[in-house]
Amino acid sequence: MSGELSRLEDVVDKIKHGLLPQWVFASQDVYQLEMERIFSKSWHFLGHESEIPNKGDFVTRWIVNDPVLLLRDMQGEIRAFLNSCTHRGTMLCVEDCGNRQSFTCPYHGWTFNTNGELVGIVAGNKVYGSEMDRREWALRPIPQIQSIHGMIFGCLDPNAPNLEVYLGGLKWYLDIMAGRTDNGLEVRGVPHRWIVNTNWKVSADNFGGDPYHTAMTHHSTVELGISPRDPMFASYGHQVVLENGHGINIITAAPGLKMPPYQGLPKVLWPEFERNLTAEQLKVFSETVVMVGTCFPNLSWVSPMHGTGGPNEPLTNFVNFRVWRPLNPCQIEVWSWFMIDKDAPEDFKEASYRSYIASFGPAGTLEQDDTEIWTRVVDASRGFMAFDKDIQFNNVLNYLMGLDRVQPVNDWPGPGVAYPTCYLDAISRAFYTHWAEMLLEDAIVKAPIRA
Numbered sequence: 001m002s003g004e005l006s007r008l009e010d011v012v013d014k015i016k017h018g019l020l021p022q023w024v025f026a027s028q029d030v031y032q033l034e035m036e037r038i039f040s041k042s043w044h045f046l047g048h049e050s051e052i053p054n055k056g057d058f059v060t061r062w063i064v065n066d067p068v069l070l071l072r073d074m075q076g077e078i079r080a081f082l083n084s085c086t087h088r089g090t091m092l093c094v095e096d097c098g099n100r101q102s103f104t105c106p107y108h109g110w111t112f113n114t115n116g117e118l119v120g121i122v123a124g125n126k127v128y129g130s131e132m133d134r135r136e137w138a139l140r141p142i143p144q145i146q147s148i149h150g151m152i153f154g155c156l157d158p159n160a161p162n163l164e165v166y167l168g169g170l171k172w173y174l175d176i177m178a179g180r181t182d183n184g185l186e187v188r189g190v191p192h193r194w195i196v197n198t199n200w201k202v203s204a205d206n207f208g209g210d211p212y213h214t215a216m217t218h219h220s221t222v223e224l225g226i227s228p229r230d231p232m233f234a235s236y237g238h239q240v241v242l243e244n245g246h247g248i249n250i251i252t253a254a255p256g257l258k259m260p261p262y263q264g265l266p267k268v269l270w271p272e273f274e275r276n277l278t279a280e281q282l283k284v285f286s287e288t289v290v291m292v293g294t295c296f297p298n299l300s301w302v303s304p305m306h307g308t309g310g311p312n313e314p315l316t317n318f319v320n321f322r323v324w325r326p327l328n329p330c331q332i333e334v335w336s337w338f339m340i341d342k343d344a345p346e347d348f349k350e351a352s353y354r355s356y357i358a359s360f361g362p363a364g365t366l367e368q369d370d371t372e373i374w375t376r377v378v379d380a381s382r383g384f385m386a387f388d389k390d391i392q393f394n395n396v397l398n399y400l401m402g403l404d405r406v407q408p409v410n411d412w413p414g415p416g417v418a419y420p421t422c423y424l425d426a427i428s429r430a431f432y433t434h435w436a437e438m439l440l441e442d443a444i445v446k447a448p449i450r451a
């Protein structure tokens with residue numbers, strides 16, 4: 001184990017005091033440990049049931065480095081397999097999506113059905129004899145899959161706690177975003193994908209705990225008249241720290257600014273909200289302008305009210321979930337799903353999609369603002385001073401906002417520890433504490449890192 005890893009205990013101690021050593025963004029050793037001890041145990045968002053509505057529909061996805069074939073079998077059940085032929089390991093299916101009753105490997109032609117069973121072998125018994133048991137060569141299922149509000153998650157650890165336990169209090173907020181209408185959300189189009197030269201924690205932390213960057217990074221929205229001039233505009237509301245490293249910001253309107261209830265969603269949906277949500281959820285939701293947060297480790301969402309920037313363009317809400325798929329310590333592949341309530345009127349769905357594309361789509365203004373900044377964080381974190389093995393330099397970053405200054409409220413109607421502002425590093429501190437403890441716990445138990 002390298003010197004970087006032996007300093008993880010120091011990270012746990014520092015982050016509780018609002019300080020994060022800069023080397024954690026670019027360390028190859030930390031990245032390797034993250035793969036083994038975080039991503040192999042966490043629940044990962046794979047896709048939405050609306051992406052595979054019919055028997056035989058499939059999409060191909062990733063759990064970091066594990067290719068996943070996610071499909072609806074011919075009985076209508078959702079299944080997920082490692083997208084790798086059991087003969088020589090070839091990736092079985094390279095299409096993004098489609099509809100098939102079987103999958104034939106391009107290498108030697110073994111064929112698998114939608115249950116994952118090996119149903120065809122070229123030259124079959126002639127080369128393997130009748131004694132080979134085909135059942136032993138079925139596709140390998142992803143050990144656990146589970147859906148919530150149509151959102152399908154997978155987990156590589158067969159012994160991990162179930163999805164409800166993993167999400168904890170976050171489920172209450174997912175109800176508001178994804179379970180508020182009778183028929184739930186649907187994905188429109190295919191998820192957008194693009195590569196960003198940053199570390200996955202930078203983007204996960206940005207969505208999870210950093211509304212503070214909005215006034216500066218996204219100043220163009222102020223200039224366009226989409227955001228108010230008050231630099232505190234993204235601070236109003238509550239930051240909620242949840243278990244397992246999750247967190248959400250429920251941003252409300254600035255005092256005196258009149259915003260429509262329920263993020264301006266069409267009135268025709270309101271009776272459905274009342275049917276599907278509790279009185280407490282309705283109260284929080286009715287006052288919400290933006291919901292933005294992260295499900296540890298690398299699933300984030302933003303559900304703002306935005307426009308296309310045109311004059312007199314109304315602000316329109318959308319729901320955007322995204323996975324920050326790590327490719328290496330300094331690179332991620334962003335997967336971004338636009339979602340909308342199935343029961344919303346078609347013209348609203350169109351306006352909502354335009355709002356997403358203009359802001360958080362791959363060429364959206366806010367997306368480009370963020371991407372540029374996240375790249376710069378990693379660019380400035382690879383050098384000798386950032387790694388600072390001899391503690392010559394003050395190489396810790398500032399996560400001090402609100403520490404010991406802002407106290408939780410005691411009348412928040414939802415789960416979690418809620419603070420009365422979103423300009424606060426409480427979620428970030430909890431995110432990095434959970435992250436370091438996950439790395440460290442195994443590091444101590446399975447492979448002592450101290451000499």
Ligand code: FES
Binds near residue numbers: 086087110
């Ligand atoms: S690798 Fe798939 S059939 Fe040989």
Ligand SMILES: [Fe+2]
Binds near residue numbers: 213214217366370
């Ligand atoms: Fe941003």
